Amino acid sequence: MTLLATAPRPALTRRRTAETPCLELDVARAVARLRRLAGAIPGATVHHTVEGDPHPALLASLVAAGGSFSVETPPKLRACLAAGAPEDSLVHGRLAGGEDTARGDCLAEAARLGVRRFVVDSDLDCRTVAEVAPGSAVLVRVSRGQAGTGGCTPTEAVSVLVGAARLGLDAAGVSVDVGAERLNPVAWRAPIAVASSIFTALRKAGHRPWLMGVGGGLPATHENGAPPASLFAAAIDRALRQEFGIERPQTLVELGRALGVAAA
Numbered sequence: 001m002t003l004l005a006t007a008p009r010p011a012l013t014r015r016r017t018a019e020t021p022c023l024e025l026d027v028a029r030a031v032a033r034l035r036r037l038a039g040a041i042p043g044a045t046v047h048h049t050v051e052g053d054p055h056p057a058l059l060a061s062l063v064a065a066g067g068s069f070s071v072e073t074p075p076k077l078r079a080c081l082a083a084g085a086p087e088d089s090l091v092h093g094r095l096a097g098g099e100d101t102a103r104g105d106c107l108a109e110a111a112r113l114g115v116r117r118f119v120v121d122s123d124l125d126c127r128t129v130a131e132v133a134p135g136s137a138v139l140v141r142v143s144r145g146q147a148g149t150g151g152c153t154p155t156e157a158v159s160v161l162v163g164a165a166r167l168g169l170d171a172a173g174v175s176v177d178v179g180a181e182r183l184n185p186v187a188w189r190a191p192i193a194v195a196s197s198i199f200t201a202l203r204k205a206g207h208r209p210w211l212m213g214v215g216g217g218l219p220a221t222h223e224n225g226a227p228p229a230s231l232f233a234a235a236i237d238r239a240l241r242q243e244f245g246i247e248r249p250q251t252l253v254e255l256g257r258a259l260g261v262a263a264a
Contacts (some may be wrong), residue, residue, distance in 0.1 A: 027057055027061045028061070030058060030062075031061050031062060031067075033229065034046050034062065034065065036229065036230075037229055037233055037255065040229070040230055040233035040234070040237070041236055041237050041240075041251060041253060043251055044236075044250075044251040044252070044253050045250070045251070045252055046067070046068065046254075046255055047068045047069055047254050047255070048068070048069050048070070048254075049069075049093075049216060049254045050071050050072075050076040050077075050079065051071075051072055051076060054076055054079050056079065056083060059080055059085070060083045060084065063080075063083050063084045063089075064084075067089070068085075068252075069085055069089060069090050069091070070091050070252075071091070071093065071110075071115075072092070072094070072106075074106060077090065077092070077109070077110055081113060088116070090110075090114075090115050090117070091117045091118070091139075091213075091252065092107065092110040092118045092119065093119045094119040094125075094141045094150070094175075104128045107125070107128050107129055107132055108128070108132045110133075111132040111133035111136070116135075116136045116137065117137045117139070118136055118138050118139070119138075119139045119140075119213070120139070120141070120160065121152050122152075123159075125138075126138060126160060126163055126164040126169060127167065129164075129169060130164075130168060130169055134168060135168060135169065136169055137169070137170040137211065138161070138169050139172055139173055139175045139212075139213055140152055140157040140160050140164075140173075140174050141174070141175050142174050142176050142194060142198070143177070144176070144177045144178065144191065154194055154197060154198050154201075157174055158198055158205070161173075161174075161198075161202060161209070162202070162205060162207065171207055171209060172209060172210060173195070173209040173210060173212045173213075173249055174195050174209075174212060175213030175252070176191035176194065176195055176214060177217075178191055178214075178215050183219055183226055185227060185231045185232045185234070185235035185236075186235055188217075188232075188235060188236050188239055189239045191215070192236070192240060193243050196243035199212075199247070199249065210249050211249055211251075211252065212249040212250070213253075214251060214252065214253055215253075216253075216254035218232055236251075236253070
């Protein structure tokens, strides 16, 4: 497959000049989508999930636009840094199904390269982060309750974050998972409510969580039409206001397939 990064052109006037199959990236369109979503959710930082599309031209354009990035493996992390991404624009995600040894190696490499925010889902993860990146911020991944999706139950999430604080880490908050390609904007309501309950429990225990990842799950553009991103942004914003009120945390939103397809 040939990958081309292009400036935007009218879709109906494109001429294929490369061998087929060919994926043509409309980078400006992807950047515009990221900016629109970031502007629609107050206080949110939109992260490109690099595993979904690591093309260097896309990464460089997102860096120039002030974008942030979610990475899960050292090669994708190095790709972001090569594109000029600041270290503080990176969050190291939790690769589902990863073995503990490989996971530890990934965390150590990420720390060596300057990452200081990590998504974790176990006490072991926290001990590793405390060893390789002392004082870093951690977000606990909360399970969506389906087999094979990983993550912690709400009770486990509280326990892991309390333990992280004892290790000298910044028990920043949680990251929820709504699944992929969700077409119903209300899909975020229940996970955000769960996150709010975890924050309440942590505050009662004397901690001050401040960061929440609302995951990805935003749909790509389907041929039969998906709801516009503005509806999803409004639903997420409304759920955050209803569940957190004046104690609303800083928010991370991931764009994976939705951004990659916007660039196609």
